[in-house]
Amino acid sequence: MMIPTEPIGSIPRPPSLIAAVESGKHSESELDALYEEAVRDTVARLEATGSTVISDGEQRKYHNFLTYCVHGSANTAPDGFQIPFADGHMRRMPRLMRAPFHYERYADSYLATAQRYATVALKQAVISPSALSLMYPPEGLPGYSRDQFIDDLLGEHETEIRRCLAQGAHKVQVDFTEGRLAVKLDPSGALLSSFIDLNNLALNRFSSAERALIGVHTCPGADRDSTHSLDVDYAQLLPSLFELQVGNVYIALASEPDPVRVLKIIASHLKPGQRVFVGVIDPIDPLIETPQLVCERILLAAQFIPPGQLGSTDDCGFSPFCDDRSTSRETAFAKIAARVAGTALASAILRERA
Numbered sequence: 425m426m427i428p429t430e431p432i433g434s435i436p437r438p439p440s441l442i443a444a445v446e447s448g449k450h451s452e453s454e455l456d457a458l459y460e461e462a463v464r465d466t467v468a469r470l471e472a473t474g475s476t477v478i479s480d481g482e483q484r485k486y487h488n489f490l491t492y493c494v495h496g497s498a499n500t501a502p503d504g505f506q507i508p509f510a511d512g513h514m515r516r517m518p519r520l521m522r523a524p525f526h527y528e529r530y531a532d533s534y535l536a537t538a539q540r541y542a543t544v545a546l547k548q549a550v551i552s553p554s555a556l557s558l559m560y561p562p563e564g565l566p567g568y569s570r571d572q573f574i575d576d577l578l579g580e581h582e583t584e585i586r587r588c589l590a591q592g593a594h595k596v597q598v599d600f601t602e603g604r605l606a607v608k609l610d611p612s613g614a615l616l617s618s619f620i621d622l623n624n625l626a627l628n629r630f631s632s633a634e635r636a637l638i639g640v641h642t643c644p645g646a647d648r649d650s651t652h653s654l655d656v657d658y659a660q661l662l663p664s665l666f667e668l669q670v671g672n673v674y675i676a677l678a679s680e681p682d683p684v685r686v687l688k689i690i691a692s693h694l695k696p697g698q699r700v701f702v703g704v705i706d707p708i709d710p711l712i713e714t715p716q717l718v719c720e721r722i723l724l725a726a727q728f729i730p731p732g733q734l735g736s737t738d739d740c741g742f743s744p745f746c747d748d749r750s751t752s753r754e755t756a757f758a759k760i761a762a763r764v765a766g767t768a769l770a771s772a773i774l775r776e777r778a
């Protein structure tokens with residue numbers, strides 16, 4: 425029994441790359457070279473942790489995991505939907521100004537870059553349709569109904585996932601950080617239900633074999649060492665989350681005060697054929713977890729979840745927004761090495777028990 429272990433996605437960018445981007449003094453080709461070197465270094469250092477599944481560290485996802493695909497779109501304005509974090513800071517999405525909604529780029533381009541350097545499996549994270557649906561202004565757009573927008577959005581999302589699968593992604597992970605946030609914004613649960621329905625409209629376009637390679641990630645957010653929805657009870661989110669038609673669910677758990685309670689909820693909603701990757705590393709906690717702690721967390725999860733349906737992961741990316749300097753690259757790689765070593769320890773113990 426080998427428990428699979430996967431990252432969520434982002435690794436803090438090298439400080440020299442962040443400084444070069446922020447200075448505004450570099451040509452596109454100079455920045456390209458810096459991004460390329462960041463991807464090469466990230467892949468090499470992730471492989472050095474012993475990981476058999478890695479990402480490109482999202483080094484090239486422009487400003488963030490959320491709106492990389494529409495970064496630079498001429499038909500958007502910067503004053504869109506706001507995501508408030510617990511420490512008082514705010515992240516803002518672009519607002520769609522006119523038809524048509526379309527992606528500027530698809531995430532398979534990041535995968536193709538990382539494949540030039542990787543010798544192990546690469547997964548690719550993409551943003552959910554529900555997150556991007558927040559770009560459509562609440563007052564509507566003349567000549568472009570919300571239904572037309574949703575049609576275009578679902579088409580682009582489907583295209584992106586198909587391109588990532590065709591490019592050989594080990595998994596395609598749909599980032600759904602706004603799921604837990606939706607419960608905070610609308611405690612009635614109606615907003616969350618609408619997000620689940622929208623994402624399922626896209627997921628239902630895929631075969632069950634394809635959906636086995638697709639996953640969804642939920643977390644309370646992790647930006648500048650702060651969260652947007654850690655105070656939302658998982659009991660209000662997880663039953664709906666398992667309604668998503670995906671083969672893999674990646675759940676932040678290391679930061680939860682009562683993991684046993686969460687594991688019981690997961691166990692009662694996990695469907696046959698689904699694998700749940702539980703978070704065993706907290707990217708916000710500056711302390712580096714030990715392999716022993718990771719092992720204990722997995723063995724605890726295995727008391728509730730059949731080991732054949734269990735995996736381990738990080739609670740979230742280490743730097744979902746590209747200017748976030750709250751965690752160093754060194755800390756991120758050390759935490760990932762602990763996840764890999766601790767998962768191997770737990771696998772050996774579970775193998776002996778089987």
Ligand SMILES: [Zn+2]
Nearest residue numbers: 601643740741
């Ligand atoms: Zn996350």
